[in-house]
Amino acid sequence: MANPIKSFFNKILTLGINDEMHFVEIQKSYMFNLFLVIATPLVFFVFLFNLANQQYLPAAVSALQFSIFCFGFWISYSQKYLYLRSGMLIVLAFIGLLAAYFFKSGNEYRMLIMIIAAVVLFDKLWQYTVFAIMVAFVFVFIRLADIPISTISRVDLLVETVKILLPMLIFILCLFYLKHGYLNYQLKLEKAFQELAAAKEQKERILNAVAHDLRSPISSIAGITKLILMDDNLTAEQRELLQLAEHSSSNTIGLINDLLQTNLKEIHSYKFVKADLNEVLHQSVRLLEFNASDKKIQLRTEMVHEHLIASIDPDKIDRVITNLVNNAIKFSNPNSVINISLSRQQDEAVIAVKDHGIGIPEDKKEKVFDSFTEAKRKGTSCETSFGLGLSICKQIIEVHKGKIRLESKEGAGSSFYVYLPLT
Secondary structure, eight states, X not given: OHHHHHHHHHHHHTTTOOTTSOHHHHHHHHHHHHHHHXXXXXXXXXXXXXXHTTOHHHHHHXXXXXXXXXXXXXXXXXXXXXXXXXXXHHHHHHHHHHHHHHHOOXXXXXXXXXXXXXXXXXXXXXHHHHHHHHHHHHHHHHHHHTSOGGGSOHHHHHHHHHHHHHHHHHHHHHHHHIIIIIHHHHHXXXXXXXXXXXXHHHHHHHHXXXXXXXXXXXXXXXXXXXXXXXXXXXXXXXXXXXXXXXXXXXXXXXXXXXXXXXXXXXXXXXXXXXXXXXXXXXXXXXXXXXHHHTTTOEEEEEOOSSOOEEEEOHHHHHHHHHHHHHHHHHTSOTTOEEEEEEEEXXXXXXXXXXXXXXXXXXXXXXXXXXXXXXXXXXXXXXXXXXXXXXXXXXXXXXXXXXXXXXXXXXXXXXXXXXXXXXX
């Protein structure tokens, strides 16, 4: 029973709040909603109590307060007329203090809640200070009204006043420090975060622009180099230099492609469709056989005899398979075998890529999925590793609500398992 109640109150406390709101507005909404949650039931029960005791005028005042609270809930829900929240606090304080004075209802203790809410709802320090001090002095006046002043001396009256006022002022001073200190630091933190996010966005925009502009000319260089290498009249030295240029440009294209895909967590960039993973895997492996043939590596594929349908972005999953198989090729010895399989485990499809290459040392296993990881190494034919491929794979799989797992032993090869939920 506790979970539904907790969920209900959490929905009320977060009423009208969304991730796009600034820190200050989020705090205002939280505090205003908390104030409503605490005060509304009290007012409602006082209203019922007054009706039961045929105290109709106090009941009417409670009904007025209750209607104002309901209006406050509407403000939070609709996110309209937000500027009225601080005004509502003043009106409620005024009504509550009048009710406490004339009806001796104890409403003045609600002012403590209002003083707390005022910390966030009032934008300026002076606004909060004036409101809090005025409420404190009226609170003291109402408390003293219950004391027969004519029967006590001025000294005793002063003592009673200090006894009531001093704790209130200390309370207000602590909240003043909270507003002036803590909230200001939070604002500075939010500003720094926004500047960091803007700088990151600008850096990514520049990086993507540069990477995109570089890819076309380097792709042309790689293509022209491959075309020249088809000439049988090249000398051994010319062929070696051209192969070096082709190898270097191909590696650079790979790096550029990875740089263009390092920010794959935004779900809006994905185009999900229901696809058969057998077909996706088969198509990806066919294209990768050309890469494997350069090192005389055999790709052995094992499929299941059923349709495994999943909601995926086929291009992104192809990117994962390509990265995993290319890594296996890179770190496998020539004339070896790489096993690629697709299987089903309950409600998940499992894509496995297993090689028998150099493996991964124990101390580097936890780092292989990090961007620009320090765990990068050269391949068995001195292929360059940029440390981005596995990080990209992990980002893509997480957006698909799947997971990726590694098993490896240095000198005995590596196995990567990709788990994708089936529809």
